[in-house]
Amino acid sequence: MTLKLDKVNRGPHLSTLVASSISREIAQGRLRPGDQLPTEQQLAQTFGVSRNVVREAIARLRSEGRIWSQQGRGAFVADQPNATTLTIDYEALQQAAAFQSLFELRGILEVEAAALAAKRRTGDDLTAMKDALVTMRDAPYGSVMWLKTDLEFHKTVAAATGNLYMVQFLMFVSERVRESILASGNQQRSEDLAAVTLGEHQRILDAIEAGDGDEARDAMRAHLHGAANRVGLAGEQPE
Amino acid sequence: MTLKLDKVNRGPHLSTLVASSISREIAQGRLRPGDQLPTEQQLAQTFGVSRNVVREAIARLRSEGRIWSQQGRGAFVADQPNATTLTIDYEALQQAAAFQSLFELRGILEVEAAALAAKRRTGDDLTAMKDALVTMRDAPYGSVMWLKTDLEFHKTVAAATGNLYMVQFLMFVSERVRESILASGNQQRSEDLAAVTLGEHQRILDAIEAGDGDEARDAMRAHLHGAANRVGLAGEQPE
DNA sequence: CTTACATGGTTATCATACAACACTGGTTTC
DNA sequence: GAAACCAGTGTTGTATGATAACCATGTAAG
Structure with missing residues (x-):
């Protein structure tokens, strides 16, 4: 056996x-x-x-x-496949394939959200994003505060889309992803990475401020790709 | 004992x-x-x-x-009673803005799902999609059966992405959208529309079968745009 | 035709055994 | 004396076999 x-x-x-x-x-x-x-x-x-x-x-x-x-x-x-609630099993996320799937889903939403945000953001949205970025700059890389403001930045981007459900969905998915990452303890710490990450965020912000949807999309894609690497999810995606 | x-x-x-x-x-x-x-x-x-x-x-x-x-x-x-559920308030969806947001969210997922499906679909996936399309062809336009197989087709596309959560999310969103449409009774009936809709689906299927992600994306976008028109959601999107 | 019974298959539960892992405490080794 | 090693114990994870309760179906008796 x-x-x-x-x-x-x-x-x-x-x-x-x-x-x-x-x-x-x-x-x-x-x-x-x-x-x-x-x-x-x-x-x-x-x-x-x-x-x-x-x-x-x-x-x-x-x-x-x-x-x-x-x-x-x-x-x-069961007949009635779905009620009005969507649940994600925490344990199932321990599987690499499941985590990867969720990460991919998050990516799709984030990327398109960035593009939409570039076209619809208001002045207030921009202010909120800038604030989040400033706060993140002051927090030590990898600290709880840092992770919190990181999430906050993405939240402001989602909010800037004007889509009433974007924030809800994106935060829901992101939270699950973040939990898994924290649970796996798969993080590196470095000042260099802090600078890199901040740079990626800045690029996203610039694109959104300029109203350039395609550039925002690319910037967000690059950011997520970088994030995947930092978490050790590199090269697992075919193609 | x-x-x-x-x-x-x-x-x-x-x-x-x-x-x-x-x-x-x-x-x-x-x-x-x-x-x-x-x-x-x-x-x-x-x-x-x-x-x-x-x-x-x-x-x-x-x-x-x-x-x-x-x-x-x-x-x-466990420390944190994980809020692992996401809910969408049904009544809130009666508002046009909310419905539009959800429709947009669904669009993002569907479009990207089509692109992913084009790259990853297996032979079985193709068979399932074709089956769904055939069944839809036999059902009278606008009938319950027709709507059911319509949803089924989109489900097979989502499944073909290989993403474990794509089906779950997409069906969750689509169900809510469909409920709202049915509730509003905002449908037209016509044989012409049936042909048009089937043609749109066929174009998606062809693109996925050909493995052309960009074309699949465009085809799905066109389909959703057409669907929006048929439901009376035309021209409300800026840009 | 209806009823009762027999039979096989399935889930629900019990019981026991072993493997994998974590923790503790003592022993050895340096 | 301190660190490394090691055996022992307790706990969860998994496997296996057995029994009871229950359903469905067919068959014989009335």
Whole structure:
């Protein structure tokens, strides 16, 4: 035995990985509402884990309302797939693929937000962004204060889009990303990096102030790319 | 054994009851953040259930972010009750500005999703998209079936990005948008429009099949622009 | 045709064992 | 005396097998 990390690679708990897998099958439509899931035995066999692990995974999905099960019959995909809330499982984020996906999603939103902000920002928006940047300049790199103002800067950019939901979504995603980064302890500290990061922010700000959407997009893309490197996410993206 | 329903009376699953009990302990402050939970053995004994049931309960609480556990150490109450949910107020969406914002957000995601899908789609993804398109062709324009497969098509595109959260986010946003459109009853019916819409979808599919990200982006943009017109959202976007 | 029973399959739960890991305390080594 | 090593103990993580409760289905008896 002992080789259990073939189908699902070691990371968090096995039950988490199994739950994510099933969850994805549902999200991507390979398992449709009303469908019956394979039996616990079969699932255990296909994932190469014990039936116990499968049960823990199912218990979670059940609590999330994604599936329901009945003794003697089986487990089924729930009809009503989405309520009015969107949740992101914290544990699932421990997987590199999940984190990467969320990072990518964040990137899409940030980049487009920067472009929109360049076209719509008001004078007040600019003031807020500049303030955030100044505060960040005074905070030691990597400190809690620094991270806070970093997030604040991005928030002001999102707000400048004028889109009522941009801030909400972006902050929601960013918070999850930040948590994961902090949890992994994957940070380097250096004064050089502080200067680089500040420079990237400045470039974004300049582009937004100039009203140049394309340049803002590029600047934000460059910034996120740099951030990914600093966090050790380099080169994992194909192409 | 066989007498297991003393402490927790029979209702749903035992693991649910145990999870609720622990959850209550936390909510009422008898277990404070940072505190270590009793061992699984002790919990099993206290509740009069097997350790297995306790583990399922803990798995749920862990996925909810209420507690965390580490092998060899124990389980602890989490510091921050993670706000891992995002909600959109339905009533707020009645306002035009809110709806427009959400529509814009959806557009950003859809457009970039199409571009990513063009680069990453597998053969299965293409098959799924084509299936959805065929089904839509057979459904009468504006019917429930038609709307359903329309959504399904966009879902397959999102799935083709390979991004684990793209489907979740996009469907969440799209559902809200669709609800609002249905509620407003703002639809026109016409066979011409059906053909136009199908053509737009076909163009997206072709671009994705060809692996042309830029074209996919443009095609999706055109489609959403057309959809906005059909819903009566024309010309409200500055720029 | 209806009812009762038998049978197989599935989930729910229990029980036990082992592996992986964390912590503690003593022993050895320098 | 201090640091490194090591064994022991407790805890979570996982595997495995067994039993009870329950559902669905088919079959025989009425």
